[in-house]
Amino acid sequence: MGTPAIAGWFRAEPEPALLGSRCTTCSTIAFPKAKSFCGNPACDGTEFEELALSNRGTVWSYTDAQYQPPPPYIPASDPYVPFALAAVELPEGLTVLGQLAAGYGVRDVRVGSPVELVVEPVYTDEEGERTIWRWKPVTEGASG
Ligand SMILES: [Zn+2]
Numbered sequence: 001m002g003t004p005a006i007a008g009w010f011r012a013e014p015e016p017a018l019l020g021s022r023c024t025t026c027s028t029i030a031f032p033k034a035k036s037f038c039g040n041p042a043c044d045g046t047e048f049e050e051l052a053l054s055n056r057g058t059v060w061s062y063t064d065a066q067y068q069p070p071p072p073y074i075p076a077s078d079p080y081v082p083f084a085l086a087a088v089e090l091p092e093g094l095t096v097l098g099q100l101a102a103g104y105g106v107r108d109v110r111v112g113s114p115v116e117l118v119v120e121p122v123y124t125d126e127e128g129e130r131t132i133w134r135w136k137p138v139t140e141g142a143s144g
Pocket of ligand 1: 026027038040043044
């Protein structure tokens, strides 16, 4: 398994998970991690602990990215290949954007459908393979 393209935002093992933060004062959860102030306007907490977020969520919105997004988007291919982007709502109440897993497109998801977090290679540089999180449609146990 390669190295995260964005250090500290997610882990690949023991199971893929996004790494958020929890305020030690009011327990507000944030992703990306809160660093210096709490996302809760009523809280003046300044200390946070790392928290692995749920690796499953439901699709809240999705889109086909037909044009290359601006930086800090990392192009995975040249020329640009359109990909599907999903906003996924986690049980923690956060919504996290991510590409759909390799091989999946907007036809594989709909609003409210379950997805799980996977970590996939995005590009390779002189340090080796770099990885990013993606959302993979959950199809097991599908009925009608
Ligand atoms: Zn707080």
